[in-house]
Amino acid sequence: MTATLAERNARILELAEKGLSFREIGETIGCSRNVVAGIVNRKLGDARRAARAAKKPPPPQQIDRNPDGCRWIDGDPRQKGEWSFCGAPCVPGYPWCEDHRRRVYAPRERAA
Numbered sequence: 001m002t003a004t005l006a007e008r009n010a011r012i013l014e015l016a017e018k019g020l021s022f023r024e025i026g027e028t029i030g031c032s033r034n035v036v037a038g039i040v041n042r043k044l045g046d047a048r049r050a051a052r053a054a055k056k057p058p059p060p061q062q063i064d065r066n067p068d069g070c071r072w073i074d075g076d077p078r079q080k081g082e083w084s085f086c087g088a089p090c091v092p093g094y095p096w097c098e099d100h101r102r103r104v105y106a107p108r109e110r111a112a
């Protein structure tokens with residue numbers, strides 16, 4: 001089996017994430033410890049810097065406590081556990097209750 005350089009590097013990084021030592025990774029992949037160390041230090045360093053720079057918001061979750069209810073979010077979705085959906089009965093045809101539908105559409109309706 002031949003792997004491209006990118007595939008090999010990806011595999012090295014995958015093993016490094018699992019906590020294998022550079023020597024173990026080198027034996028698994030079939031290259032020297034120094035090659036592994038170079039790739040891991042360079043790429044993982046980039047990845048860590050990128051991760052620090054852009055803290056990912058958590059994916060939407062626990063959203064179906066009331067799947068038919070208003071989808072207006074109370075609180076800040078980026079703060080884990082500090083928000084919830086409004087959950088009030090929706091206006092037919094809208095994902096929001098009357099109150100929140102008005103908030104969403106207010107600027108447009110005012111302009112009209």
Ligand SMILES: [Zn+2]
Nearest residue numbers: 070086097100
């Ligand atoms: Zn609502």
